[in-house]
Amino acid sequence: MDLFDFEEGREGYYGQYGGTFLPEILTTTIEEIKHCFRECKNDPGFWAEYEQLLQEYSGRPTPVTHLPNLSRKLGGAQIYVKREDLNHTGSHKINNVIGQGLLTRRLGKTRVIAETGAGQHGFATATMAAKFGFECKIYMGEVDVKRQRPNVFWMENLGAEVVAVQDGQKTLKDAINECLRDWVTNMANTHYVLGTACGPHPFPEMVSYFQSIIGREAKRQIHELAGRAPDRVYACVGGGSNSIGIFQGFMDEDNIDLVGCEAGGMGPGLGRHASRLAYHDASVGVAQGYKTYFLQNDDGNMLETQSIAAGLDYIGINPILAHLWEHKKVRFEAATNDEVREALKLVMATEGLIPALESTHAFVTAIAEAPSMSKDEIILVNMSGRGDKDIFTVADALEDDHWKAFIKNKAGEYGR
Numbered sequence: 001m002d003l004f005d006f007e008e009g010r011e012g013y014y015g016q017y018g019g020t021f022l023p024e025i026l027t028t029t030i031e032e033i034k035h036c037f038r039e040c041k042n043d044p045g046f047w048a049e050y051e052q053l054l055q056e057y058s059g060r061p062t063p064v065t066h067l068p069n070l071s072r073k074l075g076g077a078q079i080y081v082k083r084e085d086l087n088h089t090g091s092h093k094i095n096n097v098i099g100q101g102l103l104t105r106r107l108g109k110t111r112v113i114a115e116t117g118a119g120q121h122g123f124a125t126a127t128m129a130a131k132f133g134f135e136c137k138i139y140m141g142e143v144d145v146k147r148q149r150p151n152v153f154w155m156e157n158l159g160a161e162v163v164a165v166q167d168g169q170k171t172l173k174d175a176i177n178e179c180l181r182d183w184v185t186n187m188a189n190t191h192y193v194l195g196t197a198c199g200p201h202p203f204p205e206m207v208s209y210f211q212s213i214i215g216r217e218a219k220r221q222i223h224e225l226a227g228r229a230p231d232r233v234y235a236c237v238g239g240g241s242n243s244i245g246i247f248q249g250f251m252d253e254d255n256i257d258l259v260g261c262e263a264g265g266m267g268p269g270l271g272r273h274a275s276r277l278a279y280h281d282a283s284v285g286v287a288q289g290y291k292t293y294f295l296q297n298d299d300g301n302m303l304e305t306q307s308i309a310a311g312l313d314y315i316g317i318n319p320i321l322a323h324l325w326e327h328k329k330v331r332f333e334a335a336t337n338d339e340v341r342e343a344l345k346l347v348m349a350t351e352g353l354i355p356a357l358e359s360t361h362a363f364v365t366a367i368a369e370a371p372s373m374s375k376d377e378i379i380l381v382n383m384s385g386r387g388d389k390d391i392f393t394v395a396d397a398l399e400d401d402h403w404k405a406f407i408k409n410k411a412g413e414y415g416r
């Protein structure tokens with residue numbers, strides 16, 4: 001199915017979701033981006049340059065790795081992972097950022113701005129700006145600036161200016177609003193490098209396009225390694241960019257179960273999680289430039305979200321995924337903070353991998369479902385990032401259950 005083959009007059013809409021809801025003053029700027037992106041998409045040289053840059057700068061293609069110990073331990077399906085954690089700056093974010101860097105250059109702009117929550121997107125954008133020679137300003141809620149000191153340190157030392165946003169709850173959605181304000185004032189020389197497949201059209205399409213490199217590679221790699229397509233593909237869903245990235249490699253085949261894993265936080269109940277679809281707590285609305293499911297109250301005020309993984313802590317969801325979910329093309333599940341902690345321990349102890357807390361949400365669902373599948377079925381998990389950035393959060397989360405004793409006493413159980 002071609003998601004981007006829009007009906008007449010419905011460009012940028014996926015069913016009822018998507019669209020462009022922005023102040024009129026930005027119309028010309030958005031049109032310019034749409035036009036430039038179309039040009040890039042139709043120019044075969046563009047994708048070749050994009051791919052080569054990622055190869056040289058970020059070590060692509062990232063491998064697909066079989067996890068024999070974890071598969072054996074669970075006694076069901078064979079589990080494979082796509083290793084987006086091996087990218088420069090530690091996650092899939094760089095794929096989008098490098099693509100938009102090339103676009104910014106083509107637009108003739110010299111300054112980039114970006115919002116960031118956990119700091120991963122800001123960090124990736126700051127590296128790209130340094131490489132391309134752009135001026136760079138990163139908006140981050142004050143609460144997040146305090147929580148994510150190491151990323152702020154690197155952004156500043158890479159030459160970016162980091163602005164601590166004081167509005168609202170002082171977190172991601174407030175940073176997005178501040179970023180939009182900057183854009184309206186400085187659009188003549190500034191491109192807004194949006195960090196996920198959300199926001200006004202053409203961002204959901206554009207970010208999905210750049211992230212499709214994950215699925216294109218993974219499709220070829222799993223065929224080479226396992227001789228066939230996977231039965232199920234799991235990816236965590238914040239805004240929804242790494243998931244739509246890998247899913248695009250497997251969407252043409254009807255019998256592949258595509259599973260999006262959201263942040264279940266402390267479990268069901270408004271304000272206790274960041275799950276828009278799995279817990280059925282969100283409703284359709286328009287905010288931050290587009291129409292989708294938002295975690296909001298009856299008055300349309302956005303709710304607070306809660307997750308152990310800062311990168312999944314967002315109120316809205318990719319309008320393409322909302323549409324695919326409605327048509328039962330993508331299944332949604334949620335993983336709670338406690339389940340994430342247990343899955344992280346298991347993956348570390350059996351395979352020596354350290355997935356980011358975000359990515360561990362995908363492992364939770366895969367680990368829960370693998371045992372009821374047969375040994376010749378195949379699971380592919382997108383490991384969107386590495387866990388180094390989570391060291392303090394994980395240390396805190398593990399303090400109360402004597403993690404050190406667990407390692408000492410139980411590690412042997414998971415041996416060969």
Ligand SMILES: *Cc1c(COP(=O)(O)O)cnc(C)c1O
Pocket residue numbers: 090091092093120121195196197236237238239240241242243311312356358359384385386
């Ligand atoms: C930002 C981030 C996510 C969530 O963003 P998506 O747009 O849903 O992919 C997931 N994993 C990691 C490692 C991240 O940094």
